[in-house]
Amino acid sequence: MTSTSNAAVGQTYVLLREAAKLMRGPAGDALHSDVRIKIAALQLLSLSLVGDFRNDCAFTPPATVAACLELAEIQTSAWDLGELPDAAMGFVLALAELNRALSDGRRS
Amino acid sequence: MSVTVSPFRGAITAGIASINARGLTPIQWAEAAAQCAQAFHIYGIGDPVVRSAAALGGIIALHSTASTDPSSVITAFKLCASAPVDAEGPASIQMEGRTALRLATHAAILNSRGLSRTLLTTVERELTAAIAGPAPTSMESALENWRTATALIGGSPLETSPHLAVAIASTQIELLRRSRDLLSVVDINPQIPGSPDRLRSSIEANIQAWSKAADRWYDMSLTTVAHDAAHTTTHRLALAATELSTALTDCLPPGRQLDALVRTGFGGNLVAGIVASGRAQLNHSVVVPTACSLEMVAAHFTEHRYGPPFRDRTTSPSPDHPALVDDSPTAIHIPSVTATLPHHDKDPSDTAVTAPHAVPVRWLTRQEENELAQRRDAGTIAQAALDGDPTARNLAANATQTELQALALAGRGAVAQLVAAMIPTMQSTNRWIARDERADALQSAAVDVAAAAGRWDPAKGARWLSFAWSTSWWASTDSRKAIDVRPIPLDVDLDRTGTRLQTEPPGPEQALLEHLEASEQRHLLHQIRALQGDEIRSELLTVVLEYHGLTGEAPKTFAEIAHERDSSTSTIVRRYREGIRALRRAVPASPTTSEPKPWRRPEHTPHRQDSTPRR
Numbered sequence: 001m002t003s004t005s006n007a008a009v010g011q012t013y014v015l016l017r018e019a020a021k022l023m024r025g026p027a028g029d030a031l032h033s034d035v036r037i038k039i040a041a042l043q044l045l046s047l048s049l050v051g052d053f054r055n056d057c058a059f060t061p062p063a064t065v066a067a068c069l070e071l072a073e074i075q076t077s078a079w080d081l082g083e084l085p086d087a088a089m090g091f092v093l094a095l096a097e098l099n100r101a102l103s104d105g106r107r108s
Numbered sequence: 109m110s111v112t113v114s115p116f117r118g119a120i121t122a123g124i125a126s127i128n129a130r131g132l133t134p135i136q137w138a139e140a141a142a143q144c145a146q147a148f149h150i151y152g153i154g155d156p157v158v159r160s161a162a163a164l165g166g167i168i169a170l171h172s173t174a175s176t177d178p179s180s181v182i183t184a185f186k187l188c189a190s191a192p193v194d195a196e197g198p199a200s201i202q203m204e205g206r207t208a209l210r211l212a213t214h215a216a217i218l219n220s221r222g223l224s225r226t227l228l229t230t231v232e233r234e235l236t237a238a239i240a241g242p243a244p245t246s247m248e249s250a251l252e253n254w255r256t257a258t259a260l261i262g263g264s265p266l267e268t269s270p271h272l273a274v275a276i277a278s279t280q281i282e283l284l285r286r287s288r289d290l291l292s293v294v295d296i297n298p299q300i301p302g303s304p305d306r307l308r309s310s311i312e313a314n315i316q317a318w319s320k321a322a323d324r325w326y327d328m329s330l331t332t333v334a335h336d337a338a339h340t341t342t343h344r345l346a347l348a349a350t351e352l353s354t355a356l357t358d359c360l361p362p363g364r365q366l367d368a369l370v371r372t373g374f375g376g377n378l379v380a381g382i383v384a385s386g387r388a389q390l391n392h393s394v395v396v397p398t399a400c401s402l403e404m405v406a407a408h409f410t411e412h413r414y415g416p417p418f419r420d421r422t423t424s425p426s427p428d429h430p431a432l433v434d435d436s437p438t439a440i441h442i443p444s445v446t447a448t449l450p451h452h453d454k455d456p457s458d459t460a461v462t463a464p465h466a467v468p469v470r471w472l473t474r475q476e477e478n479e480l481a482q483r484r485d486a487g488t489i490a491q492a493a494l495d496g497d498p499t500a501r502n503l504a505a506n507a508t509q510t511e512l513q514a515l516a517l518a519g520r521g522a523v524a525q526l527v528a529a530m531i532p533t534m535q536s537t538n539r540w541i542a543r544d545e546r547a548d549a550l551q552s553a554a555v556d557v558a559a560a561a562g563r564w565d566p567a568k569g570a571r572w573l574s575f576a577w578s579t580s581w582w583a584s585t586d587s588r589k590a591i592d593v594r595p596i597p598l599d600v601d602l603d604r605t606g607t608r609l610q611t612e613p614p615g616p617e618q619a620l621l622e623h624l625e626a627s628e629q630r631h632l633l634h635q636i637r638a639l640q641g642d643e644i645r646s647e648l649l650t651v652v653l654e655y656h657g658l659t660g661e662a663p664k665t666f667a668e669i670a671h672e673r674d675s676s677t678s679t680i681v682r683r684y685r686e687g688i689r690a691l692r693r694a695v696p697a698s699p700t701t702s703e704p705k706p707w708r709r710p711e712h713t714p715h716r717q718d719s720t721p722r723r
Contacts, residue, residue, distance in 0.1 A: 017271075020278040021326055024319055033286050034357045040278040041349035047275055048346035077536045081577060087343065089573070090471055094350070096532040 006050065008079065011059070012072050013046040018061035019068035027065055038098050039065070045091045066102055073099045115147070115188045116204040122184040123211030127218070134224045135172045136179045137216035138165030141231075143185035144209045150189050153202050156252035158209060160376070161231045163256045166263025167382060168224055171390075181212050210235040223382070226400050230373050233410055237371055248368040250348070250355035254279070255376025257348035261341050262383035270328035272342060273384040277322035279349055280384075283375045284315045286356070290366040294418040302408025310402040314377065317398040321384070363418040370409045370417070378403050472529050477572045480522040481564065487519010488562075526561040527554060530576045570676035633658050636691065648687035655684055 020043045022028070023036050031039075062068050076092045084092065119140075126132055132140065145162035148155050185208070213232045220228055258276060261268060268276075288311045296304045352375070360368075369375065378399040385393035409417045472480070490512040492500035504512060534553045557576050564575050636649065636658075650659075657663030666684065670677040 017274065017326070017329065020275070021322075024278065024281060024322060033282065033289060034353075037279070037282045037286070037353045037356050040275070040282050041346070041353040043278055044275045044342070044346040044349045047271055048343040073536070081533070081536075082574075087346075090350075092536065093471055093532050096536045100532065100535065 008075060009046070009049050012075050013043075013050050015061055015068045015072040015075070016043040016046045019043070019065045019072075022063075022065045022068065031065065035098065035102065038094070039069070042091065042095055042098065045087070045094070049088055049091060069095070069099050069102060114204055115151075115201065116208040119144075119181065119184040119188055119208035120204065120211060122181045123208055123215060126179070126181050126215040127211065131218035132179060132181060132212060132216040133172075133177070134168045134216055134220045134228065136177065136182060137212055137228065138169040138172075139182050140179070140185050140212045141165040141209060143182060143189065144205060144212075147185065147189040148202070148205055151198060151201055153198055153205070155202055155206070156249050156256065157234050158206065160252050160256040160259065161209060161213070161235070163259035163263060164227055164231060164379060167259055167379065168227065170263060170265070171224075171387065181215070184208075185212075206235050223396070223400070226378065226403055229407070230378070230403060233407065234371065234373075237410065237412070245360060245364065245368060247355040247360055247365060248372060250352045251283075251368060251372040251375040254345075254348040254352045255372060255379055257341070257345040258376055258380045258383050261345060262379065264341055267388065268383055268386045270325045272345075273386070274322050274325040274329055276345075276380050276384045277318050277325060279352070280375065280377055280380045281315055281318045281322065283369065284311050284318065284377065287311055287366060287369045287374055288315070290362050290369070290418075293421055294363050294366055295421050296409075297414055297417045297419065299414035300409060300411060300417050302405065306405050307402075307409065310398070310405045311374075314395070314398040314402045317394045318381075321393070321395050325384070361420045363416060363420045366418045367416060370406050373403055373406070472526075472572060474571065477526075478566050480526055481566045481572075483522035484519050484526070484561070487516050487522060490515035490519065523558065523561045526564075526572060526576070527558050529572070530554075530557050533573065533577055565676065568674070568676035568679070570678040574678045575676060645690075648683050648690060651680055651683045652687040652691065 016039065019039050023031055023039055028036055062071055073095050076095055079088070079092065081089065081092065141158075141162045142165055145158050148158050188205070188208075210232060213228055213235060217225060217228045217232060261272065261276075288308065291304065291308055291311070356365075373379075378396070381393065381395035381399040382390065385396060390396065411417060489500050489503055490507070493504040493507070494509075494512050494516060507515070531554075534550055534557065560576050561572075564570075564572060566572070636653070651669060653659045654661070654664050654669050655666065664672075666677045666680045670680045673680070
């Protein structure tokens with residue numbers, strides 16, 4: 001699907017799955033409804049990008065929604081953007097936009 | 109050509125006859141709905157309600173053990189698809205098609221019970237609302253598409269994976285939470301027979317059930333070895349979720365939003381519950397019973413006979429009913445990303461159109477990119493005409509001064525929008541740059557992207573993003589280089605720091621190295637020229653040779669090569685990369701001769717050793 005390895009996409013998916021889990025709990029109440037629905041959409045988008053994903057990622061996801069998203073963005077920024085298909089590129093941009101909005105919201 | 113205005117007339121007659129006779133079985137209805145959707149597709153009518161009904165038919169057919177007996181209704185729908193139609197009446201065809209399907213649905217409800225009956229009742233309600241009600245909003249369409257995509261997953265013979273189930277649950281929980289919050293900020297029409305408190309408690313119960321199930325699916329997804337969901341349907345679901353998230357950020361009034369959510373069964377909440385639970389676990393699902401209950405309670409609030417069921421509250425919200433948008437510091441506001449493109453016919457004095465803060469940042473489609481390019485070109489010509497350029501004046505001879513000003517303004521707005529669309533990419537690309545240098549790099553990249561927006565030509569085939577992305581990347585790299593080669597401050601004593609600029613001619617050792625490098629280049633060039641056509645395509649090889657100046661001429665830039673070949677720079681860059689890859693495969697290079705790729709992230713240089721003596 002993407003020129004980026006399945007393991008890399010899988011790790012991003014794991015982070016978004018974790019973010020979605022956290023937002024279902026009390027941590028989600030602090031987030032705006034629009035943010036939560038965007039996280040859910042990004043979780044599905046990342047799932048659709050995962051090719052043959054195996055749950056053998058040897059890392060522990062962060063404990064907050066914001067940290068999960070930030071780490072996911074850092075991972076996607078390492079992808080080879082020049083060769084990504086449109087769907088993956090859209091995902092990268094949407095994730096970056098959401099992260100930026102979250103950062104702006106925290107600053108203001 | 110014979111013209112038939114109403115191809116669904118036969119299906120309507122058969123539907124009425126079926127209601128008066130034995131009705132339809134659910135599986136017969138599923139087949140009829142599929143035929144109806146097929147007919148709509150052939151006539152080029154995109155109807156989300158009918159599409160959703162057909163997808164739901166897939167689930168009903170999959171859960172039914174009975175076989176499809178022939179029915180006059182199915183035959184009538186099959187005939188609809190082959191009937192010649194009046195090309196000017198798609199609206200009336202759509203209306204008749206919906207009516208025919210509604211009658212067939214009613215006939216099927218007579219013969220169904222349990223879950224099938226609840227699903228069919230939802231379909232009938234939506235078809236009735238679609239026939240009598242106003243045109244659907246973008247949010248309603250997005251909710252319908254989400255439901256259709258979910259139903260398509262359920263219609264697949266594959267069992268839903270826990271990964272997919274937990275993702276569906278996340279979205280569905282958010283739709284329900286939003287409905288619950290909206291319920292607190294609207295007034296209920298007092299003539300509606302339903303109880304708002306019961307609706308609220310049913311939503312809450314369903315959220316709890318979804319959360320419980322989602323936690324279980326999450327645990328299962330941790331141990332599931334592979335993501336086994338069908339890729340096409342998952343991708344479609346992901347697109348529907350993205351559309352939904354965009355539609356929900358539109359600034360529809362709360363009453364309209366809640367109305368759309370309730371009318372669509374909270375985005376097909378029951379269907380999502382059936383699909384996520386899976387066929388094997390359907391009888392033990394905690395989601396489906398609460399979703400059924402919510403469906404029945406919410407049915408009262410779909411009634412439009414007494415006017416809109418939900419009205420926006422005009423007074424400020426009381427403490428008991430907090431507003432949907434939380435003003436607390438922890439709440440985060442997402443800016444709207446769905447603003448429309450600026451138009452020519454706007455008043456040029458309307459500065460909001462092109463004000464920087466009004467430029468939306470979002471992913472542009474190809475059509476929008478082309479439209480912006482056209483607007484930019486028109487603006488350039490208009491500005492030239494305003495500046496007195498004779499050629500431009502001739503081109504714009506019929507335009508008035510005001511029109512020219514408007515076009516020039518729209519052109520500048522188009523360029524601004526092209527640049528704004530690149531900002532997330534530029535920020536993402538510049539992440540590897542040190543924090544204190546990032547703003548400079550971004551500014552430099554933005555200046556380059558603005559220049560690129562002026563010379564980008566969509567006719568050459570490259571998308572704006574591809575074209576601008578490489579430009580902004582190079583801009584940020586150049587900026588980094590500019591920082592790295594900053595002139596040495598004049599007050600630095602070169603003798604003391606041990607650094608000495610080379611002003612003398614190269615010594616014998618350096619001359620030997622240069623000679624070896626030149627001979628190695630000649631050898632490499634000889635090897636490249638000896639390559640056969642099946643090892644590397646000639647156009648790729650030509651680009652590589654011209655770029656490195658190995659054709660006997662001076663080295664050329666990508667832009668120069670693109671200009672000579674009447675192609676885009678990004679295409680030439682792509683060919684260069686392909687050429688280099690092909691060369692690497694064909695000509696084995698020693699590790700010492702391989703260069704770092706220019707588009708790769710540079711390795712971090714080690715810190716300089718501190719020469720200050722330690723205490």
